[in-house]
Amino acid sequence: MGEAFIGSEALASGALTRHELARFHDRLLPDVYRARGKPLSLRERTAAAWLWSRRRAVIAGAAAAALHGSQWVDGDEPVELIWNNGRSPAGLIVRNEALDDDEVTRVSGLPVTTVARTAYDLGRHLPRDRAIPRLDALSRAICFSREDVLLIAKRHLNARGLRRLREALPLVDRGAASPKETWLRLLLIDAGIPVPTTQIPVQNTWGLIAMLDMGWEEFMVAAEYDGDLHRTDRGRYAWDRKRARLVAGMGWKVVSVIKEDNPADVIARVRAALTSRGWRARD
Template structure:
């Protein structure tokens, strides 16, 4: 951790107060980075937020998920902490919530909520779609037991957001490799399709040919989100096109989704693909808690 408390550094004689103001970067009240660290990383900001808390806070939420290895967390993400403080600085959220000893662990010498407690907090505090994307990313990086998260709901029966938590936790799938894949899966579930399986292997001559984002193996229908890298990387684009052309020969219908597609268009395309393969279910939109 490169962040340090300016008052401690001055008291120890490591730096003068004048040099501290001129040569170091202030990221939180009394928290600085060395002069050779002009742009703070997320880990710098997490460590700095903990120092600002006088080393009393417990890193939680999305910041905790990043420390547990979850991807898709930007450097400017707000740092959440379990801490009683009504006036946190910009870039920090302090939540005055109870936390038990068995819900805290050490990660890089910082007190951090366990994966289960991290999931408990994100499932309650984030909007539904964001919560599921963050939970999927955490599950991909550090698998946690849904039962343990629900046990925390029983431990804290008056906690905010438990209704959403109980709805979202059963939908968590560590097979989602990106937030957009989570978005697509949730769109299909909410539309009334059967819950798709993620990371479906497709073999050619006994070798793995493709790993499909999600789909229904019984009907050999898949749905995949086509990310921007397929447009900017020519080699990746060519590989993807050849893969897409080969899948029908292996018996698969693959519905590719891009950012410009409207949700209703996606639902209609998947519906037609499944019906063409014998699915006779009806689309009954899923009702959910709006937060």
């Protein structure tokens, strides 16, 4: 058996003996097993969690976001379920919460919170600096309406975390191509720098030469987060250098950011670039 399955059901049907179950299969969760020796993906862990609930729970949170196509969800992320159960094994988060019928859909045969309900849960349950990267990634995968999310909030007026959700939603930007880009955008906004536009196209007479991570077109200033790929892939590095020269030749001033940079220095460099182009901070 390649997929996760309920052990007691396999025994009852005669598909396996107790000896075969114990010798050739790993126990993932109470009474949930899978063939031994294969790496376990988040999708498989999610299916196993649902089976553990005896097919009664609805998948929610980051696991639901991943099923909807969201990137940047680690394979060892706890699987969240909405279900009335007081005890949950390690690796699962079970929440006994109100859930309307139209807040549930099916993805790959599994019951999952809708995109809007998933966004609602992420925005309520996670702290701001974790929620917004998750919401950015979900929105990038499958665009959701903030109004639809707020409509769900109106249905559940006594739910916890609604203030946190309402504060996070205006900051969601589907143009963020990675959690680090979200981090950089929030860093600058929190420092009082105007909200940047994301994914800015730069073109010359031959066509598109770059999509800048974020920036302020009025001042032709941009900020870009350079990930490790820029250093480990020599071809990518060479193209990025050429790209930087082309963008500069079009009049853009680009502030490049790497993970080792001090946040205060990043803010100062962006402020200086904007100020040099005529921006003035409000008192």
